[in-house]
Structures are given as C-alpha cells and as structure tokens.
Amino acid sequence: MNDTTESGAVPLLNRLRRFPDVEAANLQAWDATDSLLLDTAAEFLPGDGNVTVIGDRYGALTLSLAESQATTTGAVRVHQDLVTGEKALRNNADTLGIGGFEQLPLGPSLLAGARLVVMQLPRTLAELEEAADAVARYAEPDVVLLAGGRIKHMSLGMNDVLARCFEDVKPQLARQKSRVLVARTPKLRTRPLPYPIVEENAELGITVCAHGAVFSGTKLDIGTRFLLTFLPKMASAAHAVDLGCGTGILAAMYARSHPDAQVTATDRSAAAVASATCTVQANGLSGRIRVLQDDAMESLPEASAGLILLNPPFHLGASVHAGAGIKLFEAAARVLEPGGELWTVFNSHLPYLPALERLVGRTTVQGRNTKFTVARSISRGRN
Ligand SMILES: C[S@@+](CC[C@H](N)C(=O)[O-])C[C@H]1O[C@@H](n2cnc3c(N)ncnc32)[C@H](O)[C@@H]1O
Known part of the structure; x- marks a missing residue:
C-alpha cells in the first residue's frame, strides 16, 4: 500500500x-x-x-x-x-x-x-x-x-x-x-423486510434461505450441484461438517441422505450463519444440524468429524487468492478423525490436488466435468 x-x-x-x-x-x-x-x-x-x-x-x-x-x-x-x-x-x-x-x-x-x-x-x-x-x-x-x-x-x-x-x-x-x-x-418503507429470501428449490426438494451477503443467494451453485451428485459415495459419518456452509445446502442434503448423522454447518460470515439457520429450520432439520459462526472450525476439537464437505472460497475480499482454500484444508486436516473423508469441489485449474494430498492425506479424483473437479481426501491423522 x-x-x-x-x-x-x-x-x-x-x-x-x-x-x-x-x-x-x-x-x-x-x-x-x-x-x-x-x-x-x-x-x-x-x-x-x-x-x-x-x-x-x-x-x-x-x-x-x-x-x-x-x-x-x-x-x-x-x-x-x-x-x-x-x-x-x-x-x-x-x-x-x-x-x-x-x-x-x-x-x-x-x-x-x-x-x-x-x-x-x-x-x-x-x-x-x-x-x-x-x-x-x-x-x-x-x-x-x-x-x-x-x-x-x-x-x-x-x-x-x-x-x-x-x-x-x-x-x-x-x-x-x-x-x-x-x-x-x-424513503418511508412500508413493505416488509425482503431478507432473508426464502425459496423452494424444486431440483433438490428443499427450502433455501438467503440473506443479502451470502454466497450464491438462494440459487444452487454449479460446483455445489456437482459435489452433491457424489452424496451416495460418501461415508456415513456420525458427525459430518459442512465447512463454509453458506446457505447450508450441503448440510441439509447430507443430513437428509444420512439420517443417523449429526451435522455441523459452519461459516465465518454472519449472513451465512443466519441464512443456514433459516434453511435448517425451514426443512425441519433443527435437531440434526447445528449452525456455528467460526473461523475455519477453530472451536471444533481435533479429530471430531468423520466427514467434511467443502466448496472452498475462491476470493479473499476482492482478491483471487489460493490462501483461502488452503486455510480450510489445514483446518480439515485438524478436525477430521484418522480415516475420515474430506470431499472438496473446485475449479479444475486450481492447484489443489497436491495441497490436499500434502495437508490432509491420500487424495483421489472422484469426478471431473468441464469446469470442476471433485476430490476425496482420506485423513492420515496428525501425529
Ligand atoms: C464457495 S462458498 C460455498 C458456500 C456453500 N457451501 C455452498 O456450497 O453453496 C464458500 C464459503 O466459505 C466461507 N468461508 C470462507 N473462508 C472461511 C473461513 N475461514 N472459515 C469459515 N468459512 C469460510 C465463505 O463465507 C462462503 O460462505
């Protein structure tokens, strides 16, 4: 500067x-x-x-x-x-x-x-x-x-x-x-507050809530959509985390498809947390999903989750910076139990595969489309 x-x-x-x-x-x-x-x-x-x-x-x-x-x-x-x-x-x-x-x-x-x-x-x-x-x-x-x-x-x-x-x-x-x-x-305002916007997503069969500042609004991000196609291949974890949850779509869909799991949806953004809380309530999932405002899961104990879902941020404020994703991979390595799974979706041009392998553990590409890669990393534990 x-x-x-x-x-x-x-x-x-x-x-x-x-x-x-x-x-x-x-x-x-x-x-x-x-x-x-x-x-x-x-x-x-x-x-x-x-x-x-x-x-x-x-x-x-x-x-x-x-x-x-x-x-x-x-x-x-x-x-x-x-x-x-x-x-x-x-x-x-x-x-x-x-x-x-x-x-x-x-x-x-x-x-x-x-x-x-x-x-x-x-x-x-x-x-x-x-x-x-x-x-x-x-x-x-x-x-x-x-x-x-x-x-x-x-x-x-x-x-x-x-x-x-x-x-x-x-x-x-x-x-x-x-x-x-x-x-x-x-101007004198007589209409009700427009936020959060609450919308049915017919494709997913859930209601999605979005405050103004949340990623993608009520819309399903195309990377998130691709990651969701892998739900049937994901491990059944007693505790799963939607890391960087935004509106909470991944948390809601995982909770629905894995009825025995407890899920934590967590984000550093207050608007995301308010949106996800609304999404969880709107879908009757309050007993299954807790929503937490936190920076990179820092309040979750080490080795406390069997599965983490992640569509990492691409931007840090106005700058495009790989550090945003890397910080979350490091956090996932800390919070996953040994053998736990991290499922990540990212733009295929990003150099994330070696970073996942190095920071989390054995990483394999589970799918690729024209834009995105979905990878599964198995935590090697931290010792
Ligand atoms: C690409 S969006 C994905 C949102 C949502 N999971 C989805 O698929 O629609 C990335 C999210 O990560 C959150 N995020 C970025 N850095 C974070 C951090 N250090 N700790 C927690 N959340 C973070 C952002 O606020 C944003 O909501």
Missing part, C-alpha cells in the same frame, strides 16, 4: 493487520477507499458523535473514527459480516490502544439514532440492498450514508439500489480510483 493518500489517518492505517485473516504481501488491511471515506466523513461528522460503520474490513474506519471522536460521547457502532474481520478489529484496537467502539449485528441496535453511516460498498447488490434498507429503516431521518468503493468494483446498479431506499443519491468526485456515494433522506 502506498502512503500517498491525502488522509491524515494514514499513520494509524499503516499499523493495521488483517490477522487472523490470511496475510500476504499482496493483501492489505486497508485501501484508498477507507482513506477517502474517512476524509469525506470528516465533513459530515454530527455534533452528537452518533456514527455507525458498516462493512469495515479490519478496523480502518471504526478505529480512525473512534480515535477522532475520542473527546465526544458515545461509541462508534460497527457491523462486520465476517468473524475474522471482527477479531482483526479487536486485535488492532488492543495493539493501538483504541477503545470507544461497539460491534453489533445489522439491525436496530446498530442503527437507532445514527446520523452518519460510513460503509465500504459490498460486492453484491443484494448485500447492499439489505444494508441500505436497514439504514433507511432504522437510522435518524436526517442520516447521511457515505458508501464508498473501488471504482472497478462499482456499478450503476449500486446507485439504483441506494435510490430505492433514499430520495437523494449523489456520487462524489473520484480519488485514487475510489468513489463515495452520498445518500440522504430515507
């Missing part, structure tokens, strides 16, 4: 870390959008200090605002979807000795009374719609929403989504390939 932004907050930003998220030379804990948002926020800060942050990655926005607000009353409230982002923010706060923030779920407790909302634009329109709807619904009528992003990841659809929730939406001048959209005057 270069230091040439105009923000006075750069010294603080440069001390931030992504840990416990994946760290690498080409992955940064803040970007030019954070810096632009902070400079723009300085123009709009309300006198009463009532500021909320949405989508902070590792604390850049929250900690800079908390520090600049240090003499006013009231904590900066923040919602982050990923448990890794929440932990990184707390770690960075401890290192920098900054307090004065509160981490909350998306909803009234986050937004009631808010007069300035500072948001990193999410990747999908659905996630933006859910967040913008919450701001329009719960914040003060004079709230100003500053939504910033990298121009290459922004679309006119984002302006349209904001315009469905706010009377006045204005793009600001761009700086360093980033831009802020300013939205004001919430």
Whole structure:
C-alpha cells in the first residue's frame, strides 16, 4: 500500500493487520477507499458523535473514527459480516490502544439514532440492498450514508439500489480510483423486510434461505450441484461438517441422505450463519444440524468429524487468492478423525490436488466435468 493518500489517518492505517485473516504481501488491511471515506466523513461528522460503520474490513474506519471522536460521547457502532474481520478489529484496537467502539449485528441496535453511516460498498447488490434498507429503516431521518468503493468494483446498479431506499443519491468526485456515494433522506418503507429470501428449490426438494451477503443467494451453485451428485459415495459419518456452509445446502442434503448423522454447518460470515439457520429450520432439520459462526472450525476439537464437505472460497475480499482454500484444508486436516473423508469441489485449474494430498492425506479424483473437479481426501491423522 502506498502512503500517498491525502488522509491524515494514514499513520494509524499503516499499523493495521488483517490477522487472523490470511496475510500476504499482496493483501492489505486497508485501501484508498477507507482513506477517502474517512476524509469525506470528516465533513459530515454530527455534533452528537452518533456514527455507525458498516462493512469495515479490519478496523480502518471504526478505529480512525473512534480515535477522532475520542473527546465526544458515545461509541462508534460497527457491523462486520465476517468473524475474522471482527477479531482483526479487536486485535488492532488492543495493539493501538483504541477503545470507544461497539460491534453489533445489522439491525436496530446498530442503527437507532445514527446520523452518519460510513460503509465500504459490498460486492453484491443484494448485500447492499439489505444494508441500505436497514439504514433507511432504522437510522435518524436526517442520516447521511457515505458508501464508498473501488471504482472497478462499482456499478450503476449500486446507485439504483441506494435510490430505492433514499430520495437523494449523489456520487462524489473520484480519488485514487475510489468513489463515495452520498445518500440522504430515507424513503418511508412500508413493505416488509425482503431478507432473508426464502425459496423452494424444486431440483433438490428443499427450502433455501438467503440473506443479502451470502454466497450464491438462494440459487444452487454449479460446483455445489456437482459435489452433491457424489452424496451416495460418501461415508456415513456420525458427525459430518459442512465447512463454509453458506446457505447450508450441503448440510441439509447430507443430513437428509444420512439420517443417523449429526451435522455441523459452519461459516465465518454472519449472513451465512443466519441464512443456514433459516434453511435448517425451514426443512425441519433443527435437531440434526447445528449452525456455528467460526473461523475455519477453530472451536471444533481435533479429530471430531468423520466427514467434511467443502466448496472452498475462491476470493479473499476482492482478491483471487489460493490462501483461502488452503486455510480450510489445514483446518480439515485438524478436525477430521484418522480415516475420515474430506470431499472438496473446485475449479479444475486450481492447484489443489497436491495441497490436499500434502495437508490432509491420500487424495483421489472422484469426478471431473468441464469446469470442476471433485476430490476425496482420506485423513492420515496428525501425529
Ligand atoms: C464457495 S462458498 C460455498 C458456500 C456453500 N457451501 C455452498 O456450497 O453453496 C464458500 C464459503 O466459505 C466461507 N468461508 C470462507 N473462508 C472461511 C473461513 N475461514 N472459515 C469459515 N468459512 C469460510 C465463505 O463465507 C462462503 O460462505
């Protein structure tokens, strides 16, 4: 990251870390959008200090605002979807000795009374719609929403989504390939909350629920569909894990086809966990599947699962990075009992087979189609 932004907050930003998220030379804990948002926020800060942050990655926005607000009353409230982002923010706060923030779920407790909302634009329109709807619904009528992003990841659809929730939406001048959209005057909302979306999937015979930020929405991902064709070949485990569960489709389908199994569906995303919880309830599987928000199963004991299902993430935030998958293979190696099975689906061009062999154990290709490979790895145990 270069230091040439105009923000006075750069010294603080440069001390931030992504840990416990994946760290690498080409992955940064803040970007030019954070810096632009902070400079723009300085123009709009309300006198009463009532500021909320949405989508902070590792604390850049929250900690800079908390520090600049240090003499006013009231904590900066923040919602982050990923448990890794929440932990990184707390770690960075401890290192920098900054307090004065509160981490909350998306909803009234986050937004009631808010007069300035500072948001990193999410990747999908659905996630933006859910967040913008919450701001329009719960914040003060004079709230100003500053939504910033990298121009290459922004679309006119984002302006349209904001315009469905706010009377006045204005793009600001761009700086360093980033831009802020300013939205004001919430529209009166009379319709019910659109999220989670609940849909029958006729192909699978289950109901799927999706909050805005969850992978693939209510749709069945094509990689997941391919992995599901191998259900009959999978071991019958007393305890199976759907790792990176998203909406919980894999957990629900495994539980249905293996009536004696207990299943854990786990993801680091709050939206995924809320979606999977809804999917589990909608299919009458509450007694069979527990849903857990966790980073790479870190709260599950070693050697505690007989089978793990995995459609690993391809992206880390906006970057394509193999580290996201590797971290989950390492986690699977820890949590599988010796002889337990890891079933993974991935884009065939990714170099995952040697990594699975090295980290988990004997790995064989079970199937390939034009795009995807499905592999089974047998855990060799860890000694
Ligand atoms: C490709 S999606 C698959 C979702 C779902 N299993 C499906 O097949 O539709 C990958 C999922 O992994 C989750 N994920 C990424 N990194 C994770 C981590 N460190 N710990 C837990 N979940 C993670 C993402 O939030 C995302 O929901």
